[in-house]
Amino acid sequence: NLTMALTAKSMPYKQNFGPFAPEVYRMPMSYPFRDGGQDGAAAAREAITRIEKQIGATSVAAILIEPIQGEGGFIVPAPGFLPALADWARANGVVFIADEVQTGFARTGDWFACAHEGVVPDIITMAKGIAGGMPLSAITGRADLMDAVHPGGLGGTYGGNPVACAAALAAIDAIREHDLTARARRIGEIASARLRALAQQVPAIGEVRGRGAMLALEFVRPGGTEPDAALTAAIAARCLEQGVLTLTCGTFGNVIRLLPPLVIGEDLLNDALDVVCTAIGDLSA
Known part of the structure; x- marks a missing residue:
């Protein structure tokens, strides 16, 4: 339900599945083709201004963003957009989460898309390329955030599936070996x-x-x-x-x-x- 609340694409992901959790806000992404070629810093200022005016910096728990939008249209934000958002988040005690499910594991020419602009997220979500087609996903982040949950609080029936984990290790080895x-x-x-x-x-x-x-x-x-x-x-x-x-x-x-x-x-x-x-x-x- 929370994941569906996050997406802005109604069909096929959230139509007829409501009601959804409140207090999830969507801010404008840098979209050079459709925002007049606005530079990254200006696009970030627009998003940040809306956050501050509509929500208030002290009320924001986290910013969750795809470094390059996937379903949204493979939109590459203008240079400077991601670093400006990450800097604002850090300055205001907001957790900066990079959704690298589609962009991670060498897809964009680096291990993670955030690396192209030197952005180090507080949390990264991962899947797809992590295991070469086997069903696996992962989350990693700052130790203080990951260790805040009590032992066993993050888990599930398929957590740590040995076959999927072996596939992931092999996929990571292949990415390194074959550059x-x-x-x-x-x-x-x-x-x-x-x-x-x-x-x-x-x-x-x-x-x-x-x-x-x-x-x-x-x-x-x-x-x-x-x-x-x-x-x-x-x-x-x-x-x-x-x-x-x-x-x-x-x-x-x-x-x-x-x-x-x-x-x-x-x-x-x-x-x-x-x-x-x-x-x-x-x-x-």
């Missing part, structure tokens, strides 16, 4: 170059964005920023017909996200990009 953080950056370089070149020819591509191997294309009506969810869905369907799995996301359903495996070979990566680029070119025409 998959560097591999993610290389995937990003290859894919971004091709997608940005395509964007120069296709007005329906509003923005190509992402970090490392966490990439997205936002589709709009040519000549503006009006979301084009229908085109986005059609492109995803065409890619699926050609054997390439993509996912749509974003508040308006107009973003295609690309999450290639970090161990993908460059030939296969380029084959997949051929399918994506052809689908975009054909359907946007």
